[in-house]
Amino acid sequence: MAEAGDFYALTRGARKVLAIENPALGDSIHLLPALKLLRDAYPQAELQVVGGPASFFQSVAPWIDRAWQPLRRKTTDNRPLMRALRAERIDAVYCFSGHNRANILANLIGARWRAGRRTDHNKPWWWQPLLYTRTVDYPWHREPFFLQHWHTARALGVPGGEPQFGAQVDPRWLEQAGIEAAARGSYLVVAPYYGFVGKELPRQQYVELLAELQHRYGRVVLSCGPKPREMQLLNELAALLPFQPYRVFAGNLTMEQYIGVVAGARLHLSGDSGGLHVARMAGTPSVSWYRRRWDYLNWAPAPSETAHRVVFTDDTSEGQCHGIDNAALLAAAQELIGPA
Numbered sequence: 001m002a003e004a005g006d007f008y009a010l011t012r013g014a015r016k017v018l019a020i021e022n023p024a025l026g027d028s029i030h031l032l033p034a035l036k037l038l039r040d041a042y043p044q045a046e047l048q049v050v051g052g053p054a055s056f057f058q059s060v061a062p063w064i065d066r067a068w069q070p071l072r073r074k075t076t077d078n079r080p081l082m083r084a085l086r087a088e089r090i091d092a093v094y095c096f097s098g099h100n101r102a103n104i105l106a107n108l109i110g111a112r113w114r115a116g117r118r119t120d121h122n123k124p125w126w127w128q129p130l131l132y133t134r135t136v137d138y139p140w141h142r143e144p145f146f147l148q149h150w151h152t153a154r155a156l157g158v159p160g161g162e163p164q165f166g167a168q169v170d171p172r173w174l175e176q177a178g179i180e181a182a183a184r185g186s187y188l189v190v191a192p193y194y195g196f197v198g199k200e201l202p203r204q205q206y207v208e209l210l211a212e213l214q215h216r217y218g219r220v221v222l223s224c225g226p227k228p229r230e231m232q233l234l235n236e237l238a239a240l241l242p243f244q245p246y247r248v249f250a251g252n253l254t255m256e257q258y259i260g261v262v263a264g265a266r267l268h269l270s271g272d273s274g275g276l277h278v279a280r281m282a283g284t285p286s287v288s289w290y291r292r293r294w295d296y297l298n299w300a301p302a303p304s305e306t307a308h309r310v311v312f313t314d315d316t317s318e319g320q321c322h323g324i325d326n327a328a329l330l331a332a333a334q335e336l337i338g339p340a
Contacts, residue, residue, distance in 0.1 A: 004115065007092075007134040008157035011113045014045050014091035020106055021051040021096045021149075023070030025255075026299070028052030029165075029277040030145035032061060034096060034153045036166035039063050041158045048088070050081070050105070059256050060167040060281070075101045085109040094156070095132075096149045098140070107131035117152050141295050143302050146280075165281045173260025177253055179221075184264040187219035187246050188333075191270040192237060193230040198291065199271040202320050207240055209326045213269075213333070216340050219246040221261065226251035267337050269329070271321060273299045280308060285336040289324045291315060309336060 011017070017038060021031045028051045039047050048066040049057055057067035068085070072078055078101060086109050095106040098119035106114050116132040120140040129135050136155045138148060150163045175181055190213070192206050201209070214220050222238055222245050224230040231250040238248050253261065262268050263282035268275055271289045276299065279286035285307040290296065292312045301308035309332035313323030 004134045004136045004155055005157045007113065007115045008041065008159070011092035012042070014042060014113075016048065016088060016090045017042050017045045017092045017094070018048045018050065018085070018088075018090045018109070018111070019094045019096065020071075020102050021049075022099060022102070023052055023072075025052045025056060026274055026277045027097075027145070028056050029281045030299075031096060031149055032165045032167060032281065033146045033163035034094070034149035035061065035064060036164050037150060037153050037158050037160045038094065039166070040160060045091075048090070050085075050102075053255070056255060060169065060259065062168060063166065071099075071101055071105065073101070075104055078105060081105070082108055094153065096152060103128055103131050115156050140298075142297055144300065144305075145298050147302060148298075167281045169259055169263045169282055170256070171260070173256045174264040175260075177247075177249070177257040177261050179247060179261065179264060183219070185266050187221050187265055188213055188217050188267045188269065189221040189223055189261055189265040191223050191268075191272060191275045193224045193233045194272040194274075195225070195227060195230075197319060198321055200320050201271065201289070201324060202322070203237060203240070205324075205326060206237055207242075209329060210237075210245075211242055212326070212330060214241075214243045214245075216330075216333075217266070217337075221245065221247045221249070221265070223249040223253065223258065223261065224251055267333055269333070276301075276308065276310075280305065283307075287311070287329055287332045287336065289313070289321065289329060291321060307336065309333075 019035055021027050031051055046065045049064055050068045052070055054067035057064050090109055090111040092113040093106045093111045095102055095116040114132045115134045118135055118137040136152050138152050224234040234250045238245055262278045262284055265284050268279040268284050268286040276286050276288050287309050289311045292314055300310050311324055311328045315323040
C-alpha cells in the first residue's frame with residue numbers, strides 16, 4: 001500500500017476537488033472542519049461536496065463552490081449523480097465515509113487521484129483499497145467525527161493549523177425566527193422531544209428542570225422538529241409549565257432559523273446529538289443528556305471542547321430516558337454560564 005502522506009503534494013494543482021460523506025445533517029456539520037482545511041489548501045480549485053442537504057452547505061459554507069444531492073442508500077440509485085460527477089472531470093477525491101456506496105462513488109467518477117479511509121470493523125475491508133490510490137488507516141470511534149475527518153485529511157498531507165468549522169451564520173436568521181437582535185445571548189434554548197423516545201426525559205422531570213432554568217436564567221425557548229408527535233408533546237409540555245416560555249417553536253423553524261436561534265442562545269440543552277452538532281458549529285455552549293452507547297465518542301465532546309457537557313446514563317430500558325439527574329444538568333449549566 002502506497003504511503004498516504006503524499007496525496008496532497010500529488011494533487012495540490014488540482015482544478016476540481018470533491019469531498020464525500022454520508023447524507024445526514026449531523027454528518028455534514030462534522031465534515032465542515034475537513035472541508036475548511038481543503039478550502040484553504042486548494043485556493044485555486046473548485047471545491048465540491050457530496051454530503052448532506054445541499055441547502056445546508058449553501059447557507060453556512062458559501063466558500064464551497066458546489067454542493068451536490070446527498071447519496072441515496074441504494075447504490076444503483078446514485079447512477080445519475082455518478083454520471084454528473086464524471087462529466088465534471090474531478091481531479092482529486094477525498095472520501096471521508098466508510099459506507100460502501102460512498103467508496104464505490106469515489107472510484108467510479110473517473111478522478112485520477114482518490115483518497116479513502118480504512119473502514120471500521122463492522123464492514124469488509126479487503127476490496128476497498130482497490131478503489132483508492134491512497135488509503136488512510138486512522139482509528140474510528142475514539143473522538144468526535146469532525147476530528148476524525150480533520151486528522152484523516154492531515155494524514156493525507158493537507159496542511160493546516162487547528163480545526164475550524166468555518167460556518168457563517170447570518171444574524172438575520174435569528175430575527176426571521178421572531179427573536180429581536182437585542183435578545184441575543186439572553187435566553188436558553190431547550191429541545192426536549194425527538195424522533196426517538198429513548199432520548200427523552202419524563203414529562204414531570206422536564207417541568208421541574210425547565211422551571212428551575214427559568215428561575216435561574218429568566219428566558220427559556222422551547223423547540224422541536226416538524227414531526228406531529230414532537231409538536232404535540234412540546235405544546236402539551238408548554239401548557240403544563242408554571243411560567244410562559246420566551247418562545248415556543250413547535251416545528252415551525254426553517255433550518256437556517258433554527259441555526260440562528262441556537263447561535264443566538266446563551267446555552268443549548270438537548271438529549272439529541274443533532275442539537276449538540278449545531279451548537280458546536282455555532283459556538284454556543286451546550287448541555288446534553290444521553291444513554292451511553294458503544295460508539296458515543298463519535299459525537300460526544302472531546303476533552304478540548306470545554307464549552308460542552310454531557311450527562312450520561314447507562315439505562316437501557318425501553319421508553320423514556322431514565323437515570324439522568326436534574327441536579328447534574330443544572331450543575332453542568334452553571335459550570336458553563338454561571339449561576340444566573
